[in-house]
Amino acid sequence: MFVRWDSLSTDADAARRLPGYRDEARVRTFDAPEALDIRFYEVVGKSALNRVPKQSQMPFRWTINPYRGCTHACVYCLDGDTAILMGDGRTKRLAEVREGDEIYGTVRDGVDRRYGLTRVLAHWSTVKPAYRIVLEDGTEIVAGGDHRFLSDRGWKYVTGAEQGPLGRPHLTLQDELMGTGGFGSPSERSEDHGRSIAGTTVKSNARLGIVAIEPLGVDLPMYDITTGTEDFVANGVISHNCFARPTHKYLDFDAGRDFEREIVVKVNAPEVLRAELARPSWKREHVALGTNTDPYQWAESRYRLMPDIWEALREAETPCSVLTKSPLLLRDLDLMRQLAEQVGFTANLSIPTLDEKAWRATEPHTPHPRKRLEAVAELNRAGIPTGVLIAPLMPGINDAPEQVEPILEMAAEAGATSIGGIALHLRGEVRGIFFDWLRSQRPDLVPRYEELYRRGAYAPNEERQRLRHLVRRHARDPATTGRVGRLIRASSEEGGGDAEPEAPPLPRRRQTTLF
DSSP, X not given: OOGGGGGGOSOOSOEEOOTTOSSOEEEEOOOSGGGTTOXXXXXXXXXXXXXXXXXXXXXXXXXXOOEEOOTTOOOOOEETTOEEEBTTSOEEEGGGOOTTOEEEEEEEETTEEEEEEEEEEEEEEEEEEEEEEEETTSOEEEEETTOEEEETTEEEESSOBSSSTTBSOBXXXXXXXXXXXXXXXXXXXXTTTTOOOTTOBSOOOSOOBEEEEEEEEEEEEEEEEEETTSEEEETTEEEEOOOOOHHHHHTTOOSSTHHHHEEEEETTHHHHHHHHHTSTTOOOOOEXXXXXXXXXXXXXXXXXXXXXXXXXXXXXXXXXXXXXXXXXXXGGHHHHHHHHHXXXXXXXXXXXXXXXXXXXXXXXTSOOHHHHHHHHHHHHHTTOOEEEEEEEEOTTTTOSHHHHHHHHHHHHHTTOSOEEEEEOBOOTHHHHHHHHHHXXXXXGGHHHHHHHTTTSSBOOHHHHHHHHHHHHHHHHOTTTXXXXXXXXXXXXXXXGOOOOTTOOOOOOOOOOOOO
């Protein structure tokens, strides 16, 4: 099974045993520019079909995920000598912090941010180009360019640009960082040892304005942690952490860079799937791909798992669908046409925006939105029902008619058979990140979003309905999309349920005949 990849690999000798897998994983690397510094772990899985939890609002119960890991993840790292404020008031070098340690982070309390105690959930290291940030009070911080600090204007990366691929909020000499102010030497006891700051508001008279940001010109060992509050106090300023990826921690990978650089490939997924679909208990229920990880991410261009997966589903007469951001799915056009004709198949491409700046800022490593629309057109010309998912729709940000209409117009020209608009969901750590971005970039919208999301991750049903009808209304306007207006579907939020944003529409299975 592993032999067929030998011609693609530059490192076919390494092996590693991953938890949950009986056999060792073969480790591969590729020479392609898109895959530099990425390792692919070829594993033999016991199953391919994944059951969706019963409590989920998804309109299907089965998925297939041949890949685990994501090359789009961010990495945030600090120098090992960075002083971390511990829960007892002392400081400890970041390199010496360990999982389970109690430290200080911050929590949102209405419009305020307050210090609070939290635990270290993960700790790891890497090597990255180093930058020095110097503050007015003399504090020096060495960090990677992708690290983020809380400024008086919200969370900002160490480096960035106003536009282009690196367009993102980044530190400048006009920014002031937020925090307690500088500590003494990391090896010294804090003067405030024994005094708790838990519950106090984040504000300081310390001089934390940035006076210099300079590259050191060398790669240095860097460290980062994941905490329960998603941040920590480092050298007296509030620092963002990287998020633990539970599936990768389960595989004994670390929670940071490994998630984007150590990609697990279930190379026997097609073979296992065939066996599962051949069981008498299989009821030919709908199977959706692309609702967790994109099956047409870059790795698929080398491993080519999807053609055999589609063939297995076709032979088992199982209706299916796919949601992706990649035109790579056009490679399997013939198979998708057969699925559509024989068992029922639909495709959807996620296109949240056509704005060049917004795309580069939010999805810099994904195919261009217009390339995705071209794929929609080609699939529909081939007789494969293909739609467009506009997600997320964010009130006051991308829900203006002049923003929605261009996507609808081009979707109509591409022959889209369906279109969905899904309201922003703010689950887990995404909530804090989004609100910090909002305070930095659109403070005028903060009160509106605090009201919309005051009860949890989902906007109120009436707001979700408004956004859904916004898409429907403009799609029905002959001046914009015409034909799509007659075909537009309700999103997966139909009926007011808190559905996942990635839910694709179910295909209608073709009825069999006797002749």
